[in-house]
Amino acid sequence: CGNLGDLCPAWWPERISLTHLCDALEVLAESYEFKEIPGRCLAFRRASSVLKSLPWAVRCLRDTEGLPCLGEHSKAVMEEILQSGHSFEVEKTLSDEKYQTLKLFTSVFGVGPKTAEKWYRGGLRSFSDVLAAPGIHLNRMQQSGFLHYGDISRAVSKAEARALGNLIDEAVRAVTPDAVLALTGGFRRYRGKEFGHDVDFIVTTREPGKEEKLLTGIIERLKQQGLLLYCEYNASTFDMVKLPSHQFEAMDHFAKCFLIVRLEGGRVEGGLHGAEGDGRGWRAVRVDLVSPPMDRYAFALLGWTGSRQFERDLRRFARAERRMLLDNHTLYDKTKFLAATTEKDIFAHLGLEYIEPWQRNA
Ligand code: CTP
Ligand code: MN
Numbered sequence: 001c002g003n004l005g006d007l008c009p010a011w012w013p014e015r016i017s018l019t020h021l022c023d024a025l026e027v028l029a030e031s032y033e034f035k036e037i038p039g040r041c042l043a044f045r046r047a048s049s050v051l052k053s054l055p056w057a058v059r060c061l062r063d064t065e066g067l068p069c070l071g072e073h074s075k076a077v078m079e080e081i082l083q084s085g086h087s088f089e090v091e092k093t094l095s096d097e098k099y100q101t102l103k104l105f106t107s108v109f110g111v112g113p114k115t116a117e118k119w120y121r122g123g124l125r126s127f128s129d130v131l132a133a134p135g136i137h138l139n140r141m142q143q144s145g146f147l148h149y150g151d152i153s154r155a156v157s158k159a160e161a162r163a164l165g166n167l168i169d170e171a172v173r174a175v176t177p178d179a180v181l182a183l184t185g186g187f188r189r190y191r192g193k194e195f196g197h198d199v200d201f202i203v204t205t206r207e208p209g210k211e212e213k214l215l216t217g218i219i220e221r222l223k224q225q226g227l228l229l230y231c232e233y234n235a236s237t238f239d240m241v242k243l244p245s246h247q248f249e250a251m252d253h254f255a256k257c258f259l260i261v262r263l264e265g266g267r268v269e270g271g272l273h274g275a276e277g278d279g280r281g282w283r284a285v286r287v288d289l290v291s292p293p294m295d296r297y298a299f300a301l302l303g304w305t306g307s308r309q310f311e312r313d314l315r316r317f318a319r320a321e322r323r324m325l326l327d328n329h330t331l332y333d334k335t336k337f338l339a340a341t342t343e344k345d346i347f348a349h350l351g352l353e354y355i356e357p358w359q360r361n362a
């Protein structure tokens with residue numbers, strides 16, 4: 001508590017770290033996500049995100065006075081943890097069979113809360129239950145999810161992300177020398193030795209209207225090289241004249257693909273993270289590619305760099321403070337399109353100082 005912190009006795013057994021508090025709030029957020037109560041889920045996500053970026057320690061609730069986005073429920077949970085080291089509600093959630101099962105099922109690529117819930121209601125509790133259950137139809141994405149479960153649930157290291165960057169770059173150059181490739185998503189935000197769950201790239205070309213061809217060309221090339229373990233391709237539904245949505249959309253309209261790529265171990269200095277010893281010499285990695293037209297490149301880059309919470313907050317700021325509409329495609333001031341070739345242009349339109357990717361980990 002600033003100088004009141006001195007009142008905490010020196011023998012106090014464990015300092016409660018911010019990570020501990022954030023993790024607890026994230027558990028509750030996730031459990032409301034499973035229960036499909038988005039309002040409550042978001043409230044806990046916001047609270048956790050505000051704490052995550054705090055530059056000071058939290059020893060008691062007064063240390064969080066004046067912070068935005070901390071609701072009564074979040075505060076009660078924090079108070080309990082700060083005083084006793086535990087939250088009854090969080091512990092109860094963690095030991096709840098339904099929560100545990102839904103967490104397990106949704107960890108499979110292609111399985112969302114709805115499918116997980118359906119399986120749970122059908123009495124299924126484990127992967128072997130699911131795979132042995134008669135009458136369960138797994139779609140192609142879920143089949144790949146189970147097939148490559150071990151690999152794609154293991155974190156992707158920076159070295160692996162770099163190796164993938166080279167591989168994609170090679171494919172891009174082979175299709176057209178005139179392309180622009182950029183790393184986006186978590187790996188663009190992280191500094192230091194962090195890991196991601198997939199690797200995200202934006203790819204486009206200066207030739208108007210050729211960006212979709214480029215994407216299918218890259219996919220074709222990876223396929224020919226035998227590196228494509230899974231591919232879901234979504235053609236563009238982007239409409240140049242459409243105003244941005246008021247809703248925070250999970251999905252934008254650009255051409256994109258969700259891939260599982262075979263990454264050969266020999267390409268990575270120091271071997272593959274976690275894959276040593278099984279003698280395979282390769283691992284599967286989740287890769288996302290999105291391909292906006294060049295004049296929307298900056299909007300797509302800003303939208304895909306994330307984090308999700310940062311994007312939500314930035315859009316809300318645009319709407320509430322500037323009466324503008326921002327999404328992955330565009331920025332509008334009333335009915336006027338505000339063009340941008342870089343992210344800096346977009347921040348300038350919004351009257352904000354530029355925020356570096358590593359500062360967007362909300
Ligand atoms: N995104 C999006 N539309 C999608 C998928 C993703 O706008 N269809 C954006 C999200 O805002 C997200 C970013 O792209 O912030 C990256 O998504 P994702 O790979 O899921 O998350 P990361 O932030 O990269 O984190 P992780 O390391 O878990 O991949
Ligand atoms: Mn990602």
Ligand code: MN
Pocket residue numbers: 197
């Ligand atoms: Mn993710």
Ligand code: MN
Pocket residue numbers: 185198199200288
């Ligand atoms: Mn992704």
